[in-house]
Amino acid sequence: xxxxxxxxxxxxxxMAKDIKRIDANAKIYGxxxxxxxxxxxxxxxxxxxxxxYKDLELADMVIVSIPVDVxxxxxxxxxxAVTDNAIVLDAGSTKGLICKEVENHPKRxxxxxxxxxxxxxxxxxxxxxENLFKGKTNIICEVEKTAFKLQERALDIFQKMGMRxxxxxxxxxxxxxxxxxxxxxxxxxMLGKTVIEKEKNERDIFDMAGSGFESTxxxxxxxxxxxxPIFKQNKTNVLETLEEYIQNLxxxxxxxxxxxxxxxxxxxxxxxxxxxxxxxxxxxxx
Amino acid sequence: xxxxxxxxxxxxxxMAKDIKRIDANAKIYGxxxxxxxxxxxxxxxxxxxxxxYKDLELADMVIVSIPVDVxxxxxxxxxxAVTDNAIVLDAGSTKGLICKEVENHPKRxxxxxxxxxxxxxxxxxxxxxENLFKGKTNIICEVEKTAFKLQERALDIFQKMGMRxxxxxxxxxxxxxxxxxxxxxxxxxMLGKTVIEKEKNERDIFDMAGSGFESTxxxxxxxxxxxxPIFKQNKTNVLETLEEYIQNLxxxxxxxxxxxxxxxxxxxxxxxxxxxxxxxxxxxxx
Numbered sequence: 090x091x092x093x094x095x096x097x098x099x100x101x102x103x104m105a106k107d108i109k110r111i112d113a114n115a116k117i118y119g120x121x122x123x124x125x126x127x128x129x130x131x132x133x134x135x136x137x138x139x140x141x142y143k144d145l146e147l148a149d150m151v152i153v154s155i156p157v158d159v160x161x162x163x164x165x166x167x168x169x170a171v172t173d174n175a176i177v178l179d180a181g182s183t184k185g186l187i188c189k190e191v192e193n194h195p196k197r198x199x200x201x202x203x204x205x206x207x208x209x210x211x212x213x214x215x216x217x218x219e220n221l222f223k224g225k226t227n228i229i230c231e232v233e234k235t236a237f238k239l240q241e242r243a244l245d246i247f248q249k250m251g252m253r254x255x256x257x258x259x260x261x262x263x264x265x266x267x268x269x270x271x272x273x274x275x276x277x278x279m280l281g282k283t284v285i286e287k288e289k290n291e292r293d294i295f296d297m298a299g300s301g302f303e304s305t306x307x308x309x310x311x312x313x314x315x316x317x318p319i320f321k322q323n324k325t326n327v328l329e330t331l332e333e334y335i336q337n338l339x340x341x342x343x344x345x346x347x348x349x350x351x352x353x354x355x356x357x358x359x360x361x362x363x364x365x366x367x368x369x370x371x372x373x374x375x
Numbered sequence: 376x377x378x379x380x381x382x383x384x385x386x387x388x389x390m391a392k393d394i395k396r397i398d399a400n401a402k403i404y405g406x407x408x409x410x411x412x413x414x415x416x417x418x419x420x421x422x423x424x425x426x427x428y429k430d431l432e433l434a435d436m437v438i439v440s441i442p443v444d445v446x447x448x449x450x451x452x453x454x455x456a457v458t459d460n461a462i463v464l465d466a467g468s469t470k471g472l473i474c475k476e477v478e479n480h481p482k483r484x485x486x487x488x489x490x491x492x493x494x495x496x497x498x499x500x501x502x503x504x505e506n507l508f509k510g511k512t513n514i515i516c517e518v519e520k521t522a523f524k525l526q527e528r529a530l531d532i533f534q535k536m537g538m539r540x541x542x543x544x545x546x547x548x549x550x551x552x553x554x555x556x557x558x559x560x561x562x563x564x565m566l567g568k569t570v571i572e573k574e575k576n577e578r579d580i581f582d583m584a585g586s587g588f589e590s591t592x593x594x595x596x597x598x599x600x601x602x603x604p605i606f607k608q609n610k611t612n613v614l615e616t617l618e619e620y621i622q623n624l625x626x627x628x629x630x631x632x633x634x635x636x637x638x639x640x641x642x643x644x645x646x647x648x649x650x651x652x653x654x655x656x657x658x659x660x661x
Binding site: 206207208209210228255265266269270272273274275276277278279280282284285286287288296297298300301303304305307308310311314320324327328330331332333334337338341342345346348350354355356358359360361362363366 | 492494568569582584585586587590593594597603610614617624627632634639644646647648650
């Protein structure tokens with residue numbers, strides 16, 4: 090099987106590593122605007138060789154893992170270049186605009202819209218790891234628009250990677266993911282900013298910050314190049330979640346200001362419910 | 376050495392476990408208003424026997440690890456009950472009011488004000504673990520008010536637990552800790568609340584939430600009984616940090632609303648600086 094990975098970073102690279110393990114005969118071609126990343130991916134054994142869109146006619150499978158603003162521009166070109174027998178899958182954190190952009194593409198049936206909910210805060214080919222997707226959820230949107238035989242090829246690989254599949258329409262995906270992923274990133278980025286701004290003497294943070302702080306600001310290490318277009322494409326949902334979050338923080342602040350400590354206790358007690366919810370989330374071992 | 380632990384939970388219990396390992400002759404007495412916790416602590420081998428304040432005259436060392444509102448009431452009583460040769464240490468997450476409450480106590484010299492920056496989101500005797508404090512920072516306030524020989528006894532134990540000591544005045548402690556600990560907890564509690572409120576169908580959260588979300592809301596599992604009095608005692612500093620955090624979130628929201636994506640990129644890029652700061656924080660292996 091000839092597999093092309095467009096965008097050799099954390100997600101594309103990790104998929105490439107899994108596929109090499111699953112299928113010893115798989116040949117992995119890497120496409121990336123950053124030539125240094127391609128060289129690094131070759132030296133790390135993540136890909137077998139460099140390629141360009143001209144080679145896409147050889148592809149049995151194309152994994153597109155690039156920032157979502159580039160995705161909407163590149164995906165139609167990639168579909169133009171593949172044969173009728175190739176399956177093209179994306180890994181974007183938004184689904185609405187991506188699905189809309191290829192809605193009327195003559196090769197729409199060659200595309201399967203995916204969001205594997207997996208990752209770390211690291212990026213680039215060196216961030217690629219095996220088994221990143223094991224036990225993780227892969228959300229597939231508008232599956233009915235993908236040719237049945239080609240769906241099967243993708244689903245077979247996802248199953249062998251250990252992913253759990255969930256089907257959803259693109260609008261529902263974008264609405265829910267704003268709460269459980271996009272908002273967490275903003276909360277973390279702004280927490281990092283607040284503390285950095287105040288504590289100009291980094292030594293003080295270093296010494297006083299514990300693992301709780303670290304856990305809460307971990308996502309503030311994420312790539313701005315990846316996240317800026319996600320917030321842009323999911324603007325409406327992100328603004329809604331952010332507004333609700335700010336209102337909840339304002340209400341909490343008001344309770345402290347008014348010495349309503351029973352209110353604060355009750356708020357935290359009910360947020361504790363997150364324990365049971367989190368117990369169901371697969372752990373990231375990295 | 377006779378060690379009394381008042382409040383047999385995560386912190387007190389973990390200290391007890393370390394002390395038993397460090398000093399095979401140490402005898403650990405547990406004092407707790409919750410008799411079930413004492414029984415559990417005995418069965419887990421965290422303490423050797425139950426005790427009351429009447430037994431405190433036997434103490435060489437007293438570790439007080441109780442919610443900070445109870446601390447300000449109980450600490451003077453504990454100091455009343457110990458001999459001139461006992462060292463009493465606390466583990467409260469606030470330091471200002473605690474130090475003020477015992478400022479004029481005749482046994483002030485028997486007290487050392489501490490904040491070991493270590494913990495997990497769990498509580499109770501079963502949360503006690505060995506080596507919780509290894510590599511962690513212990514902030515000691517107003518050390519000059521503690522008798523030199525008694526300081527030594529505490530510092531010797533802290534060193535054997537593997538803690539790094541940092542001295543600070545109580546006001547500076549409360550101001551800095553609001554940023555790197557108290558604010559993280561509010562951010563996490565309110566993030567949990569926002570998502571729980573919106574996603575009444577828990578199944579959707581369960582399936583779509585990844586390790587990033589889990590990391591960001593981990594602290595929302597923390598004990599309301601412990602955290603309510605912390606926010607109360609550190610009200611001024613907490614309100615200040617919370618206001619700054621909300622303003623940063625508002626500014627980020629405004630940038631999204633106005634399609635200022637360069638601004639968003641720059642904000643995230645500068646928050647990425649947290650990477651270098653976090654590299655210095657000892658990992659919690661639990």
